[in-house]
Amino acid sequence: MSQPARLTALPAPVRDPFAVRWPLASTVSDRERGPLPHGSPGAVLRRTAEVLGEPRIPSTGVGESAALDLIAGLLDEHGIDLSHPHAAAHLQPPVLQVAVDADALASASNASMDTYDSGPATLAIEQWVVRALASLAGFGPQADGVLTPGGSISNLLAILIARDSAAAAAGIDVRRHGLQGFDRPVVFCSELAHFSVQRACAALGLGEQAAITIPSDFDFRLRVDVLAEELAKPGRTPVAVIATAGTTDFGSVDPIAPIAALARQYGAWLHVDAAYGFGALFSERLAPLLADVPLADSVTLDLHKIGWQPAATSVLLVADRSRFAAFDRSVDYLNPADDIDSGLDGLLGRSLQTTRRPDAVKVATTLTAYGRAGLGTMVDTCHELAHAAAARVVADSNLELLAPVTLTTVLFRVAGQGLDATGLDALQGEVRRRLLTSGRVLIGRTKLPARGGRPAAVALKLTLLNPNATATDIEDLLDQVVATGLDVLTGEGAA
Amino acid sequence: MSQPARLTALPAPVRDPFAVRWPLASTVSDRERGPLPHGSPGAVLRRTAEVLGEPRIPSTGVGESAALDLIAGLLDEHGIDLSHPHAAAHLQPPVLQVAVDADALASASNASMDTYDSGPATLAIEQWVVRALASLAGFGPQADGVLTPGGSISNLLAILIARDSAAAAAGIDVRRHGLQGFDRPVVFCSELAHFSVQRACAALGLGEQAAITIPSDFDFRLRVDVLAEELAKPGRTPVAVIATAGTTDFGSVDPIAPIAALARQYGAWLHVDAAYGFGALFSERLAPLLADVPLADSVTLDLHKIGWQPAATSVLLVADRSRFAAFDRSVDYLNPADDIDSGLDGLLGRSLQTTRRPDAVKVATTLTAYGRAGLGTMVDTCHELAHAAAARVVADSNLELLAPVTLTTVLFRVAGQGLDATGLDALQGEVRRRLLTSGRVLIGRTKLPARGGRPAAVALKLTLLNPNATATDIEDLLDQVVATGLDVLTGEGAA
Ligand SMILES: Cc1ncc(COP(=O)(O)O)c(C=O)c1O
Ligand SMILES: Cc1ncc(COP(=O)(O)O)c(C=O)c1O
Numbered sequence: 001m002s003q004p005a006r007l008t009a010l011p012a013p014v015r016d017p018f019a020v021r022w023p024l025a026s027t028v029s030d031r032e033r034g035p036l037p038h039g040s041p042g043a044v045l046r047r048t049a050e051v052l053g054e055p056r057i058p059s060t061g062v063g064e065s066a067a068l069d070l071i072a073g074l075l076d077e078h079g080i081d082l083s084h085p086h087a088a089a090h091l092q093p094p095v096l097q098v099a100v101d102a103d104a105l106a107s108a109s110n111a112s113m114d115t116y117d118s119g120p121a122t123l124a125i126e127q128w129v130v131r132a133l134a135s136l137a138g139f140g141p142q143a144d145g146v147l148t149p150g151g152s153i154s155n156l157l158a159i160l161i162a163r164d165s166a167a168a169a170a171g172i173d174v175r176r177h178g179l180q181g182f183d184r185p186v187v188f189c190s191e192l193a194h195f196s197v198q199r200a201c202a203a204l205g206l207g208e209q210a211a212i213t214i215p216s217d218f219d220f221r222l223r224v225d226v227l228a229e230e231l232a233k234p235g236r237t238p239v240a241v242i243a244t245a246g247t248t249d250f251g252s253v254d255p256i257a258p259i260a261a262l263a264r265q266y267g268a269w270l271h272v273d274a275a276y277g278f279g280a281l282f283s284e285r286l287a288p289l290l291a292d293v294p295l296a297d298s299v300t301l302d303l304h305k306i307g308w309q310p311a312a313t314s315v316l317l318v319a320d321r322s323r324f325a326a327f328d329r330s331v332d333y334l335n336p337a338d339d340i341d342s343g344l345d346g347l348l349g350r351s352l353q354t355t356r357r358p359d360a361v362k363v364a365t366t367l368t369a370y371g372r373a374g375l376g377t378m379v380d381t382c383h384e385l386a387h388a389a390a391a392r393v394v395a396d397s398n399l400e401l402l403a404p405v406t407l408t409t410v411l412f413r414v415a416g417q418g419l420d421a422t423g424l425d426a427l428q429g430e431v432r433r434r435l436l437t438s439g440r441v442l443i444g445r446t447k448l449p450a451r452g453g454r455p456a457a458v459a460l461k462l463t464l465l466n467p468n469a470t471a472t473d474i475e476d477l478l479d480q481v482v483a484t485g486l487d488v489l490t491g492e493g494a495a
Numbered sequence: 496m497s498q499p500a501r502l503t504a505l506p507a508p509v510r511d512p513f514a515v516r517w518p519l520a521s522t523v524s525d526r527e528r529g530p531l532p533h534g535s536p537g538a539v540l541r542r543t544a545e546v547l548g549e550p551r552i553p554s555t556g557v558g559e560s561a562a563l564d565l566i567a568g569l570l571d572e573h574g575i576d577l578s579h580p581h582a583a584a585h586l587q588p589p590v591l592q593v594a595v596d597a598d599a600l601a602s603a604s605n606a607s608m609d610t611y612d613s614g615p616a617t618l619a620i621e622q623w624v625v626r627a628l629a630s631l632a633g634f635g636p637q638a639d640g641v642l643t644p645g646g647s648i649s650n651l652l653a654i655l656i657a658r659d660s661a662a663a664a665a666g667i668d669v670r671r672h673g674l675q676g677f678d679r680p681v682v683f684c685s686e687l688a689h690f691s692v693q694r695a696c697a698a699l700g701l702g703e704q705a706a707i708t709i710p711s712d713f714d715f716r717l718r719v720d721v722l723a724e725e726l727a728k729p730g731r732t733p734v735a736v737i738a739t740a741g742t743t744d745f746g747s748v749d750p751i752a753p754i755a756a757l758a759r760q761y762g763a764w765l766h767v768d769a770a771y772g773f774g775a776l777f778s779e780r781l782a783p784l785l786a787d788v789p790l791a792d793s794v795t796l797d798l799h800k801i802g803w804q805p806a807a808t809s810v811l812l813v814a815d816r817s818r819f820a821a822f823d824r825s826v827d828y829l830n831p832a833d834d835i836d837s838g839l840d841g842l843l844g845r846s847l848q849t850t851r852r853p854d855a856v857k858v859a860t861t862l863t864a865y866g867r868a869g870l871g872t873m874v875d876t877c878h879e880l881a882h883a884a885a886a887r888v889v890a891d892s893n894l895e896l897l898a899p900v901t902l903t904t905v906l907f908r909v910a911g912q913g914l915d916a917t918g919l920d921a922l923q924g925e926v927r928r929r930l931l932t933s934g935r936v937l938i939g940r941t942k943l944p945a946r947g948g949r950p951a952a953v954a955l956k957l958t959l960l961n962p963n964a965t966a967t968d969i970e971d972l973l974d975q976v977v978a979t980g981l982d983v984l985t986g987e988g989a990a
Pocket of ligand 2: 353354355356586644645646647648650688689691739741742743768769770771797809
């Protein structure tokens with residue numbers, strides 16, 4: 001493999017001089033190996049399956065420690081190491097050891113959030129967590145929230161509440177009678193909104209076509225002028241407008257204030273999907289990006305993205321807790337009226353789940369352990385790493401920066417002199433796959449939307465969420481991207 | 496408090512003489528205290544909230560160990576102890592320590608199931624788990640499955656697949672266009688089916704009224720004759736029939752074979768909700784109850800019920816893996832076509848989630864550690880405990896047995912000479928609340944459906960899922976129930 005010359009030096013290391021290495025967890029012992037196992041996906045999965053053997057429950061067991069050794073061995077050898085500084089693909093951070101320890105407490109208690117007597121303490125812990133997060137977002141005392149199994153489900157719950165409340169305004173009780181007669185309900189979101197919006201529309205019976213996607217501007221933000229035009233079109237019932245605060249790939253934040261004004265004008269629910277971006281609120285420097293979040297009726301936030309929590313740690317905040325009434329339910333075996341009258345209530349009426357794991361335990365522990373300042377420093381470190389990486393990309397003629405840094409992602413591609421658009425796209429895909437199968441570098445990819453005549457294009461993506469990674473680590477990573485790009489272009493070392 | 500005479504001796508301890516105490520986890524250190532904290536719900540939650548303080552993220556943290564001490568202290572003092580032998584309320588078992596340890600590995604890896612490069616090894620582990628479980632259920636090689644955040648969500652996903660496939664048969668593409676034009680879709684289930692069926696119908700846009708509930712017979716099983724009549728009614732589109740294999744309160748198993756025949760006749764999807772009952776398959780003795788499960792198109796099973804796993808460990812099995820196509824989705828940043836062609840696929844297309852925690856890690860570890868025999872012994876022990884408890888109830892004139900034992904629940908009530916139906920109902924509620932607030936005994940309650948002129952009645956319920964509990968423990972528990980009943984009846988020691 002040819003080693004390209006380093007074209008530029010990076011700025012001095014970005015680590016906060018007061019921070020020691022953040023204590024992150026990992027299930028991979030060999031730190032030298034790289035973030036992924038070496039080999040093609042097929043070969044890696046086959047090796048794992050071979051160790052597990054026939055998919056049959058054995059008639060007698062091998063005992064706890066042999067079983068743990070077996071599974072831990074598989075995670076070590078064929079699993080992912082997100083704490084590796086070259087893991088930079090997805091909104092999937094390495095996790096804080098303290099969160100893992102606290103999550104084990106949650107598992108050991110097996111408390112559930114649905115009733116008082118399925119786990120008292122965790123009810124109060126979740127309430128503390130959601131109120132603390134609502135307060136960080138700038139919401140008032142009427143706000144409340146619930147932990148959910150992921151950002152996709154948080155978005156679904158928000159759209160469900162919006163759907164039922166818009167239907168109620170039209171005299172339709174969806175909960176009892178279904179959607180029959182509800183006149184073309186639609187939701188609006190950016191073309192860069194997360195696809196869970198479309199999935200939710202399909203699941204909720206609205207159909208994917210109910211999600212009207214609005215083009216984004218040159219900063220990857222929803223175009224408010226187009227939203228205004230679309231909202232003005234007759235013959236549809238606007239159920240919700242979804243603003244993304246931190247798009248998955250670009251980190252761009254839709255203009256929440258004018259979107260909120262339009263949503264209000266048309267009587268639509270305003271949901272802010274801050275699954276990725278909410279963590280910016282931990283940082284003094286980045287928090288202004290989310291200043292208008294309190295204009296929302298509901299907010300999705302994922303602390304298993306920026307927040308360094310193990311999945312799932314998603315939260316749905318609502319500005320007005322009475323909106324959870326959409327999930328109210330009285331059940332003879334869980335919350336009969338005379339028990340409720342005696343104070344024996346739980347949080348069954350916050351979601352579609354019955355048993356619900358106390359995911360708030362790890363969040364309460366982490367927020368208490370690190371405070372806003374600790375998490376803010378981690379955010380700032382990753383943000384600076386992204387800027388350093390972007391600077392390195394800009395200064396390298398083998399690479400091309402494709403978007404400005406907003407949060408912690410960097411969009412770029414490998415330059416391919418003389419390649420047409422198709423060839424360039426294929427190059428990016430091939431570079432990434434070679435890196436992945438090498439096991440040494442794990443980066444992401446996505447598609448850059450078409451812009452002013454230029455067609456959509458495949459982009460490579462760094463999602464920088466490891467606060468222990470240094471500028472040097474990222475420089476090494478990009479060196480390997482460039483070298484692999486040259487290999488592909490010169491036909492060397494094909495997989 | 497008056498001590499009632501013991502009216503009967505229990506049979507000899509039911510524990511398997513070869514089994515040592517099962518290693519169960521707990522976050523409560525004081526085994527003497529009881530399964531719940533002492534005090535009214537309001538007081539307990541207030542004390543917990545006071546320790547947490549204002550719901551604000553502190554600006555600086557207290558460090559990992561102080562934070563863990565704080566939260567662990569709250570779980571210890573104000574949390575639930577499911578490993579206590581007097582915890583017998585819900586389908587919420589104490590959990591095996593090995594599952595907790597393995598779950599901590601899952602947290603530490605923070606792998607996700609959506610793509611290959613978000614965690615290779617766990618893809619193979621989940622595939623092994625779902626195939627091993629499908630094989631235990633008797634399904635063929637076409638079967639497959641997915642882990643979900645709970646039985647309620649598994650049921651929702653099953654009804655979603657059924658909805659979309661029934662609509663497709665009627666020429667309607669719900670996923671794209673929504674439910675408009677789909678003529679009165681309905682699902683059928685027993686009146687004793689879990690309420691998550693109704694919740695799913697509401698969420699999916701069908702409305703709760705789409706769930707047609709069929710009365711149950713004297714054995715608490717769905718009445719097939721009534722189902723046949725209902726299916727024959729014109730003007731509705733039968734989307735699915737749901738058989739419950741192990742009703743939440745009674746453990747009763749609906750007659751799956753005749754239900755399957757009817758579902759087939761009317762072209763409806765057959766979903767078996769074995770959230771509770773599936774664990775019977777671990778036991779040689781109880782497995783015949785579920786012999787007809789392979790007739791189902793889909794099955795919900797919860798290993799966080801019988802299975803001793805921390806929540807959530809639900810699985811949706813489908814007899815034909817191609818039915819997961821309902822969730823297929825191609826996403827630029829996750830699974831673009833050229834990556835799929837290169838084998839870089841994940842399990843995004845199995846559910847509505849994007850990030851998905853590798854809950855299969857603990858299951859694979861537990862199944863390997865204990866084998867079917869180990870888990871079967873645990874099931875049998877709990878089943879025998881239930882029989883012992885029922886015998887004790889029958890022999891006690893202060894108590895009344897209300898249903899036969901099928902799996903591990905016992906339905907009974909405190910006798911109240913001279914009380915009318917309302918008084919009897921109130922008595923049960925009061926007895927349970929006093930026991931709960933005492934912290935010493937945690938039992939459940941539910942409503943016995945009306946039968947042959949007798950109105951619906953409040954019942955007390957033991958859900959016996961602790962394989963370390965002995966017949967003596969349950970005898971103690973029932974002694975306390977009787978004593979509390981006498982206290983209430985004589986007006987002593989009111990709360
Ligand atoms: C903006 C946004 N919203 C929602 C989601 C979905 O979150 P989850 O993966 O937790 O379901 C993502 C995931 O990347 C996201 O980036
Ligand atoms: C028969 C049955 N189905 C479904 C559920 C829902 O399961 P979960 O609590 O995991 O959502 C339950 C819960 O008790 C149940 O008993």
